[in-house]
Amino acid sequence: MENLVAALAILFTPGVLISCFAGCMVGVILGAIPGLSGAMAITILLPVSFTMEPTHAFALLISIWVGSCSGSYIGSILLGIPGTNSSLATTYDGYPMTKKGEATRALSIGTVANFMGTVPSLIIAMILCPVIAAFAVKMGPWEYFGLGLMAITLVVSISKGNMAKGFIGAGLGLLATQVGMAPISGTRRFTFDNIYLVGGFSMSVVMIGIFAGGMIIMNYANNEKGPASSFDGKLTGFRLQKEDFTSNIFNICRSFLIGAFIGFLPGMGAALSNMVSYAIAKNSSKHPEKFGTGIPDGIWAPEVANNASIGGAIIPMVSLGIPGDGTTAMLLGGLTIHGIEAGPLLQRTNPVLVNVIFLAAILGAIFALLAEVFGIRWFPMLLDVPYHYLYPAILVICMLGMYVDTYNISNVIIGLFFFALGIWMSYAGIPGTPFVLSYVLGAMLETNFRKALTFAKGDWTTFFTRPVSCILLIITVGSVVLPIVKEQLKKRKASKEAV
Numbered sequence: 097m098e099n100l101v102a103a104l105a106i107l108f109t110p111g112v113l114i115s116c117f118a119g120c121m122v123g124v125i126l127g128a129i130p131g132l133s134g135a136m137a138i139t140i141l142l143p144v145s146f147t148m149e150p151t152h153a154f155a156l157l158i159s160i161w162v163g164s165c166s167g168s169y170i171g172s173i174l175l176g177i178p179g180t181n182s183s184l185a186t187t188y189d190g191y192p193m194t195k196k197g198e199a200t201r202a203l204s205i206g207t208v209a210n211f212m213g214t215v216p217s218l219i220i221a222m223i224l225c226p227v228i229a230a231f232a233v234k235m236g237p238w239e240y241f242g243l244g245l246m247a248i249t250l251v252v253s254i255s256k257g258n259m260a261k262g263f264i265g266a267g268l269g270l271l272a273t274q275v276g277m278a279p280i281s282g283t284r285r286f287t288f289d290n291i292y293l294v295g296g297f298s299m300s301v302v303m304i305g306i307f308a309g310g311m312i313i314m315n316y317a318n319n320e321k322g323p324a325s326s327f328d329g330k331l332t333g334f335r336l337q338k339e340d341f342t343s344n345i346f347n348i349c350r351s352f353l354i355g356a357f358i359g360f361l362p363g364m365g366a367a368l369s370n371m372v373s374y375a376i377a378k379n380s381s382k383h384p385e386k387f388g389t390g391i392p393d394g395i396w397a398p399e400v401a402n403n404a405s406i407g408g409a410i411i412p413m414v415s416l417g418i419p420g421d422g423t424t425a426m427l428l429g430g431l432t433i434h435g436i437e438a439g440p441l442l443q444r445t446n447p448v449l450v451n452v453i454f455l456a457a458i459l460g461a462i463f464a465l466l467a468e469v470f471g472i473r474w475f476p477m478l479l480d481v482p483y484h485y486l487y488p489a490i491l492v493i494c495m496l497g498m499y500v501d502t503y504n505i506s507n508v509i510i511g512l513f514f515f516a517l518g519i520w521m522s523y524a525g526i527p528g529t530p531f532v533l534s535y536v537l538g539a540m541l542e543t544n545f546r547k548a549l550t551f552a553k554g555d556w557t558t559f560f561t562r563p564v565s566c567i568l569l570i571i572t573v574g575s576v577v578l579p580i581v582k583e584q585l586k587k588r589k590a591s592k593e594a595v
Contacts, residue, residue, distance in 0.1 A: 107455050123166070169206040173190035246575070270535075297514075312490055377397035
């Protein structure tokens with residue numbers, strides 16, 4: 097209770113309150129505009145946050161994340177273009193409702209669904225994190241290695257396109273962690289006698305280069321000018337019909353549980369929970385034929401689920417030091433930048449920061465609710481911002497952020513290399529999330545692997561003789577093998593039907 101009170105005292109100081117509000121507004125705006133996202137803002141602001149107190153910095157970053165998850169439904173409903181991939185399924189019924197002249201009704205449902213998914217999941221996460229951390233303290237390097245490896249392979253297994261490209265992305269991320277000093281022996285690796293490479297690649301430089309810079313340059317090259325809002329209807333003030341809520345209570349509860357559970361699984365995140373909850377809502381509905389024609393059920397399910405995954409994703413980040421999705425991988429990188437080690441000991445060594453993270457997320461959800469309730473009639477204006485005004489400003493901020501990280505021009509040069517790598521990965525169809533996740537977890541993987549072999553005097557079989565480690569490695573192998581087996585069975589079945 098003492099730590100909670102201390103966190104509240106920090107949170108309600110004017111500077112932190114303003115940061116939470118500003119972060120939430122930035123998140124809502126970037127989340128609403130297709131092609132941009134709160135993750136981009138987090139990436140850009142990571143080096144800037146280094147000058148702040150950790151509690152202040154994470155109040156800002158968490159608020160951006162919550163705001164972007166909440167705002168992404170705006171583009172889905174008004175344009176039929178999801179602001180981020182976490183609201184993809186929302187387009188299926190949200191946009192048809194807009195075309196039927198029910199845009200205000202759809203937006204009102206989305207606003208409440210976001211809040212109902214976010215806040216309860218965060219409260220549950222606050223309760224569960226200490227329990228999971230207490231169990232995690234008992235794990236050894238064998239289990240942590242298996243957990244990190246499982247997280248990476250789970251992300252790779254759901255990579256869009258073919259799995260091989262996901263593994264290439266993960267491999268490149270692990271390769272990037274090899275530059276600098278070895279984590280245990282301190283041996284220099286791949287530095288080429290360059291003093292600026294001894295410390296390895298900066299976390300913020302890698303993330304800015306791969307995500308923000310690469311994406312912006314690719315969008316500019318593809319002549320992306322913005323969605324040019326096609327919405328020409330009128331929006332009235334917030335208006336939620338009682339029947340829309342009462343008839344979907346079971347749908348809301350089920351979608352919440354789906355989102356929280358999927359959010360907890362490493363690498364899954366809001367995008368998957370959004371799609372899964374929509375599919376389950378449709379399959380279990382008494383009128384599945386109405387889905388896709390513009391009904392409230394098709395908005396409640398995906399929007400509650402994708403926001404419930406916020407609380408689910410925070411649990412492994414705080415209690416295990418394993419990111420639940422791509423955005424929490426960046427937040428985990430932010431902890432590293434501030435010299436804070438996430439994991440089971442975080443709640444003992446820095447309990448006030450942990451409480452600030454949860455409370456700032458809840459406060460961000462409240463700010464997002466208020467902004468969306470009172471600003472609903474101005475939503476179309478967010479979608480009319482031309483990209484050619486945004487791109488130069490974002491690129492300048494990217495360069496500035498990389499320089500501010502160490503106040504050394506070498507960071508900018510290294511950042512340009514990762515810009516080029518990000519562009520090449522986009523052309524090659526190699527996903528960026530496995531790369532970033534591998535980069536964030538690479539040092540932890542190597543450290544725990546070498547510790548485990550040292551403790552076992554070189555006996556690698558101990559990874560399989562310890563029950564928890566063995567289970568994690570089996571899941572790791574299964575997550576790779578099962579999709580391949582399913583694909584082969586599907587092809588065999590199709591060939592038999594063709595005959």
